[in-house]
Amino acid sequence: xxxxxxxxxxxxxxxxxxxxxxxxxxxxxxxxxxxxxxxxxxxxxxxxxxxxxxxxxxxxxxxxxxxxxxxxxxxxxxxxxxxxxxxxxxxxxxxxxxxxxxxxxxxxxxxxxxxxxxxxxxxxxxxxxxxxxxxxxxxxxxxxxxxxxxxxxxxxxxxxxxxxxxxxxxxxxxxxxxxxxxxxxxxxxxxxxxxxxxxxxxxxxxxxxxxxxxxxxxxxxxxxxxxxxxxxxxxxxxxxxxxxxxxxxxxxxxxxxxxxxxxxxxxxxxxxxxxxxxxxxxxxxxxxxxxxxxxxxxxxxxxxxxxxxxxxxxxxxxxxxxxxxxxxxxxxxxxxxxxxxxxxxxxxxxxxxxxxxxxxxxxxxxxxxxxxxxxxxxxxxxxxxxxxxxxxxxxxxxxxxxxxxxxxxxxxxxxxxxxxxxxxxxxxxxxxxxxxxxxxxxxxxxxxxxxxxxxxxxxxxxxxxxxxxxxxxxxxxxxxxxxxxxxxxxxxxxxxxxxxxxxxxxxxxxxxxxxxxxxxxxxxxxxxxxxxxxxxxxxxxxxxxxxxxxxxxxxxxxxxxxxxxxxxxxxxxxxxxxxxxxxxxxxxxxxxxxxxxxxxxxxxxxxxxxxxxxxxxxxxxxxxxxxxxxxxxxxxxx
Numbered sequence: 001x002x003x004x005x006x007x008x009x010x011x012x013x014x015x016x017x018x019x020x021x022x023x024x025x026x027x028x029x030x031x032x033x034x035x036x037x038x039x040x041x042x043x044x045x046x047x048x049x050x051x052x053x054x055x056x057x058x059x060x061x062x063x064x065x066x067x068x069x070x071x072x073x074x075x076x077x078x079x080x081x082x083x084x085x086x087x088x089x090x091x092x093x094x095x096x097x098x099x100x101x102x103x104x105x106x107x108x109x110x111x112x113x114x115x116x117x118x119x120x121x122x123x124x125x126x127x128x129x130x131x132x133x134x135x136x137x138x139x140x141x142x143x144x145x146x147x148x149x150x151x152x153x154x155x156x157x158x159x160x161x162x163x164x165x166x167x168x169x170x171x172x173x174x175x176x177x178x179x180x181x182x183x184x185x186x187x188x189x190x191x192x193x194x195x196x197x198x199x200x201x202x203x204x205x206x207x208x209x210x211x212x213x214x215x216x217x218x219x220x221x222x223x224x225x226x227x228x229x230x231x232x233x234x235x236x237x238x239x240x241x242x243x244x245x246x247x248x249x250x251x252x253x254x255x256x257x258x259x260x261x262x263x264x265x266x267x268x269x270x271x272x273x274x275x276x277x278x279x280x281x282x283x284x285x286x287x288x289x290x291x292x293x294x295x296x297x298x299x300x301x302x303x304x305x306x307x308x309x310x311x312x313x314x315x316x317x318x319x320x321x322x323x324x325x326x327x328x329x330x331x332x333x334x335x336x337x338x339x340x341x342x343x344x345x346x347x348x349x350x351x352x353x354x355x356x357x358x359x360x361x362x363x364x365x366x367x368x369x370x371x372x373x374x375x376x377x378x379x380x381x382x383x384x385x386x387x388x389x390x391x392x393x394x395x396x397x398x399x400x401x402x403x404x405x406x407x408x409x410x411x412x413x414x415x416x417x418x419x420x421x422x423x424x425x426x427x428x429x430x431x432x433x434x435x436x437x438x439x440x441x442x443x444x445x446x447x448x449x450x451x452x453x454x455x456x457x458x459x460x461x462x463x464x465x466x467x468x469x470x471x472x473x474x475x476x477x478x479x480x481x482x483x484x485x486x487x488x489x490x491x492x493x494x495x496x497x498x499x500x501x502x503x504x505x506x507x508x509x510x511x512x513x514x515x516x517x518x519x520x521x522x523x524x525x526x527x528x529x530x531x532x533x534x535x536x537x538x539x540x541x542x543x544x545x546x547x548x549x550x551x552x553x554x555x556x557x558x559x560x561x562x563x564x565x566x567x568x569x570x571x572x573x574x575x576x577x578x579x580x581x582x583x584x585x586x587x588x589x590x591x592x593x594x595x596x597x598x599x600x601x602x603x604x605x606x607x608x609x610x611x612x613x614x615x616x617x618x619x620x621x622x623x624x625x626x627x628x629x630x631x632x633x634x635x636x637x638x
């Protein structure tokens with residue numbers, strides 16, 4: 001009795017042909033029937049395990065597998081049996097190991113033609129037969145249906161192209177290609193089954209086309225004609241000069257192709273603009289219009305240390321890939337489209353403040369090791385180690401630029417405290433980095449050179465090793481801040497030759513940098529008992545007596561004793577506030593008490609009249625013996 005079977009198999013490009021051979025009866029086992037134009041045969045065996053139904057099924061599956069191997073297919077893993085057996089050695093290998101394709105195919109017309117059980121050898125045999133015409137008809141129906149759908153897509157593409165909707169036409173052509181490629185395996189099986197010579201086919205002969213139209217070659221020809229002739233034309237924006245980070249014209253490209261012996265604009269294609277050399281911000285994505293044009297506005301462009309900046313316009317193949325089917329042929333076409341480009345060169349010109357510091361930040365940030373942090377340190381005027389009002393805006397802009405270039409790796413808030421002293425000299429970059437718990441410090445200076453300002457910056461690691469340096473020039477007119485410190489040297493009268501020895505310092509060394517909001521702690525020591533006044537000269541020239549004040553203790557000091565102002569129990573703090581720049585602390589010690597100050601109260605201190613020299617002269621007028629000491633500091637905006 002014949003047992004029709006619906007068998008799922010998978011296309012194999014690597015399987016070997018041939019039939020199973022055994023030494024047992026019946027005759028069809030020793031000499032299986034040869035394949036003909038009507039049928040193909042397969043032989044299967046299975047050793048008895050005591051489960052008769054299972055053993056029969058395994059022999060049947062092995063017979064079907066034998067036919068599948070002749071057709072260069074492998075059995076799908078869903079078959080009941082997962083092992084292939086040999087009459088002499090038993091189980092030889094797992095048939096799952098030869099499943100080599102992901103395309104499932106249904107073979108109609110496979111039946112188990114004969115079965116036999118060899119009691120002596122305890123072996124089950126099965127002979128399977130495949131009706132070649134029935135299977136070929138099934139595959140032919142699948143291929144014909146796919147070809148008809150592909151033909152419908154071709155008609156749509158031609159209509160879209162006639163309407164000027166080139167991108168729609170291209171996507172529909174890709175659908176046609178995908179539809180046709182989806183039955184490549186079925187078409188190969190159809191050619192094998194419909195051939196009069198299976199042996200010839202397995203030897204690689206007679207594998208002509210199946211006759212189903214449109215075929216892959218026809219679709220590929222249409223797509224290749226569109227893709228190979230596509231190109232960009234520069235309309236505007238090339239070879240411009242950059243002025244303070246900007247250019248005058250937007251970048252415009254035109255996408256065209258050759259179609260029926262004429263050049264036509266390509267509309268609807270996604271296009272992207274990328275900065276391939278330099279640094280900046282622009283409109284990165286666009287779509288070609290009915291005239292084929294795509295525009296990108298450039299909001300900022302910097303050379304990034306290179307001789308010029310460059311922007312490249314390309315077809316956005318990633319956007320196309322998200323809308324199209326996948327496959328090796330489609331990938332090849334998209335790769336060809338990705339090579340269609342338009343290039344725009346922009347030449348560096350004059351820097352402004354923000355773009356100049358942005359260029360500086362970009363050059364330095366490229367040398368910051370991966371996953372390392374950085375902090376913006378001191379910037380001072382020329383070689384004076386003194387900051388001017390320009391320092392605050394310089395640091396603020398530099399921090400903003402670096403935070404965008406190395407997001408999450410710039411330490412924004414830096415509060416240097418007395419703990420910095422434990423790391424060594426507070427003047428050094430290493431101490432600044434360790435106090436801020438940063439891996440590197442950006443620091444430098446700025447110089448007036450005629451009508452220009454030179455900003456020179458360094459990137460130094462916490463170990464003191466120089467990682468990078470860079471400098472930029474900007475016109476003096478681009479900086480609206482005071483660059484030179486208002487008073488590099490204060491208007492101090494000379495101290496007496498044999499005055500009271502007095503010393504003043506903070507935790508940050510001479511010329512220490514204080515950021516807005518920092519707390520200031522001052523230390524004073526005299527070598528003789530006496531009385532103390534502590535004055536603060538702001539960058540605007542105003543003089544404020546900050547000690548003694550209405551919340552402080554006695555003004556008397558003891559020889560060699562360090563006085564902390566404010567001390568640990570004080571009810572007040574000195575907090576850095578505007579204005580910012582180079583400022584001074586002046587300590588004056590006298591052998592007799594000072595006269596009460598005259599002036600008005602301001603922020604807890606007393607605002608004194610006159611210049612620093614005037615104030616000191618008034619304080620020391622009746623002093624036979626006194627001393628003075630000065631501490632220079634720089635305050636900046638946060």
